[in-house]
Amino acid sequence: MTGSPPKWDSFFFVALLLLMPGCQWFSNPPMHKPDPHSYSNPHETRVDSLHLSLKVDFDAQTLSGSADWFLVAGHASVLILDTYGLDIHSVEGDGQALPFSLGTHDALLGQALEVSLHQPTERVRIHYSTRKGARALQWLPASQTEGGQHPYLFTQSQSILARTWIPCMDSPGQRFRYTAELDVPPGLLALMSAENPTETRADGRYSFRMNEPVPAYLMALAVGKLEFRSLGERTGVYAEPAMLERAVHEFADMEQMLSTTESLYGPYVWGRYDVLVLPPSFPFGGMENPRLTFATPTIITGDRSLVSLIAHELAHSWSGNLVTNATWDDFWLNEGFTVYVEMRIMEALYGSEYAAMLSAIAHADVLEEVKSLTLGGQEQKTRLAAHMRGEDPDDGVGPIAYDKGYHFLLLIEQTIGRARWDAFLKTYFHENAFKSMHTEAFLSRLDSLLSTEDERIIGVQEWVYGTGLPVNCPPPLSTRFAAVDSSLDLWRNGDPLALPSEIDAWSTHEWVYFIRQLDERDSLAAAELDRRFRFTGTPNAEIGCVWYQWVIRFAPSYGNQRLCSEAMAAYMTRIGRRKFIMPLYKALKETGQIDRARELYKQARPNYHSVASHSVDALLGWKEE
Ligand code: BES
Numbered sequence: 001m002t003g004s005p006p007k008w009d010s011f012f013f014v015a016l017l018l019l020m021p022g023c024q025w026f027s028n029p030p031m032h033k034p035d036p037h038s039y040s041n042p043h044e045t046r047v048d049s050l051h052l053s054l055k056v057d058f059d060a061q062t063l064s065g066s067a068d069w070f071l072v073a074g075h076a077s078v079l080i081l082d083t084y085g086l087d088i089h090s091v092e093g094d095g096q097a098l099p100f101s102l103g104t105h106d107a108l109l110g111q112a113l114e115v116s117l118h119q120p121t122e123r124v125r126i127h128y129s130t131r132k133g134a135r136a137l138q139w140l141p142a143s144q145t146e147g148g149q150h151p152y153l154f155t156q157s158q159s160i161l162a163r164t165w166i167p168c169m170d171s172p173g174q175r176f177r178y179t180a181e182l183d184v185p186p187g188l189l190a191l192m193s194a195e196n197p198t199e200t201r202a203d204g205r206y207s208f209r210m211n212e213p214v215p216a217y218l219m220a221l222a223v224g225k226l227e228f229r230s231l232g233e234r235t236g237v238y239a240e241p242a243m244l245e246r247a248v249h250e251f252a253d254m255e256q257m258l259s260t261t262e263s264l265y266g267p268y269v270w271g272r273y274d275v276l277v278l279p280p281s282f283p284f285g286g287m288e289n290p291r292l293t294f295a296t297p298t299i300i301t302g303d304r305s306l307v308s309l310i311a312h313e314l315a316h317s318w319s320g321n322l323v324t325n326a327t328w329d330d331f332w333l334n335e336g337f338t339v340y341v342e343m344r345i346m347e348a349l350y351g352s353e354y355a356a357m358l359s360a361i362a363h364a365d366v367l368e369e370v371k372s373l374t375l376g377g378q379e380q381k382t383r384l385a386a387h388m389r390g391e392d393p394d395d396g397v398g399p400i401a402y403d404k405g406y407h408f409l410l411l412i413e414q415t416i417g418r419a420r421w422d423a424f425l426k427t428y429f430h431e432n433a434f435k436s437m438h439t440e441a442f443l444s445r446l447d448s449l450l451s452t453e454d455e456r457i458i459g460v461q462e463w464v465y466g467t468g469l470p471v472n473c474p475p476p477l478s479t480r481f482a483a484v485d486s487s488l489d490l491w492r493n494g495d496p497l498a499l500p501s502e503i504d505a506w507s508t509h510e511w512v513y514f515i516r517q518l519d520e521r522d523s524l525a526a527a528e529l530d531r532r533f534r535f536t537g538t539p540n541a542e543i544g545c546v547w548y549q550w551v552i553r554f555a556p557s558y559g560n561q562r563l564c565s566e567a568m569a570a571y572m573t574r575i576g577r578r579k580f581i582m583p584l585y586k587a588l589k590e591t592g593q594i595d596r597a598r599e600l601y602k603q604a605r606p607n608y609h610s611v612a613s614h615s616v617d618a619l620l621g622w623k624e625e
């Protein structure tokens with residue numbers, strides 16, 4: 001070969017690479033940057049993989065068995081794991097009993113489990129069980145399921161609840177592969193964020209494997225009377241039998257979403273992408289558990305108008321599950337990117353007008369949040385780069401990380417052009433696959449993409465470290481919402497029956513946008529509105545959420561009528577999705593109806609997952625009885 005450089009030259013080249021700010025070796029987060037939400041010691045002892053062996057006991061509402069941690073060879077003398085409310089029965093290292101201790105309990109972080117390692121140890125086995133009330137787990141009696149015949153269990157580990165059912169390094173910066181063996185009551189199907197069965201086994205024994213390394217917050221488990229239906233080559237849906245048909249219809253575009261995202265951002269590396277439809281008490285809209293998104297049934301409306309949630313959870317297969325926020329302070333890297341990718345998927349599948357409508361919702365949400373945080377003296381919470389030490393990371397979930405994050409990335413796209421931005425993102429996901437990312441590391445990569453002029457135009461530092469919404473935030477531009485505005489005008493100013501016929505084709509988003517604009521001016525027309533559109537008792541939970549809020553705030557006398565108040569109570573008892581129930585309790589509290597809120601909550605609370613009841617407890621000053 002000719003022209004090979006002399007040795008000193010390549011040495012110089014490597015040294016130069018190491019010094020470059022955008023260099024991959026540097027921008028990967030240093031392992032020792034501590035996670036304020038974990039006791040674990042990955043800088044001393046590294047875990048490679050996990051094997052779980054658990055019995056699922058519905059009567060006792062416990063999981064019990066063992067967790068085997070396989071360690072990366074080293075000579076550390078201690079392994080520290082996160083636990084929360086676990087009963088640790090004993091610990092073995094390569095078959096020999098090991099001394100261990102549990103630290104003092106912290107209400108937010110739980111207890112550190114310290115295992116002494118006298119000699120190099122390959123496998124640490126922890127015999128343990130969860131207790132009743134373990135926060136990640138929701139045990140539903142048969143009566144709370146669609147079928148009403150069998151109990152149901154599901155987990156929600158994000159943000160720091162994996163430690164409530166698995167002793168683990170519960171930090172998003174620590175990844176491991178896992179296998180599991182579960183023993184569940186016969187007749188029920190068990191699923192995890194792993195390779196999953198499609199058939200129920202008569203003996204109730206299931207094995208799982210997740211071959212790709214994942215952080216603890218993506219550990220997930222569900223057990224119930226479930227069935228599977230394929231939607232395409234790599235996609236499918238699991239649901240209770242009574243729900244399955246509707247889910248299959250709603251999610252018909254999933255396979256196409258998957259291939260579209262691949263064509264934008266590179267291969268899907270997780271094998272299959274399936275969705276599990278949960279009971280309505282699931283506290284979130286969706287949770288991106290790898291290979292198996294968990295989703296609320298409230299997105300199944302019959303008209304496919306809420307499938308952007310599936311696009312969102314699918315997008316996490318790149319942003320979040322592949323390139324993962326290193327700590328919860330970097331949460332906007334997970335969610336801001338994911339909203340951006342979600343919008344791109346929606347645009348590719350349903351056109352730019354549809355995507356512009358979703359984008360306008362994100363814009364309205366972030367404006368409202370910035371306004372309310374600023375008014376409430378919490379302006380520092382409007383920064384993308386968060387400071388969650390000492391706080392529950394779940395409290396950082398909201399329009400700042402999601403929608404301010406999204407608009408920042410959208411502005412970059414608009415400044416440098418789609419072609420360059422897309423190429424950057426594709427490389428970013430590829431080069432950082434299975435790694436974690438700090439805000440600073442991302443910024444240094446961005447620095448290598450942007451010219452000084454670009455950076456000045458965008459105002460990168462202000463977007464990431466500043467408060468509020470920068471003035472150069474891309475403005476919303478939705479023709480479909482503009483049409484809703486004129487319909488509302490028409491309705492308010494003229495013959496109500498003269499509404500344009502287009503409303504028959506309105507999607508959930510248009511209805512929500514319409515109702516959100518109603519105020520006290522419209523309160524006299526409440527009954528008429530309701531008669532015309534049948535909002536009270538609507539099967540569409542998005543519409544129900546904004547309708548009942550309006551009724552509570554602006555049409556209280558209507559809201560106190562039997563039909564409406566019963567429908568609202570039924571809604572708040574059946575649905576446990578935090579995003580829907582919190583605004584209703586808030587509206588009641590803010591309109592001097594805290595007693596009514598507490599009365600409703602007393603009924604509803606047993607149906608909620610701990611993530612939801614925690615939030616409502618705090619809002620209503622609820623003490624467990
Ligand atoms: N990963 C989140 C849910 C989450 C975040 C759970 C933080 C616990 C802590 C999920 O991807 C998500 O963002 N879900 C949204 C839906 C989405 C379309 C905005 C939700 O549940 O509302």
Ligand code: ZN
Nearest residue numbers: 312316335338
């Ligand atoms: Zn998300």
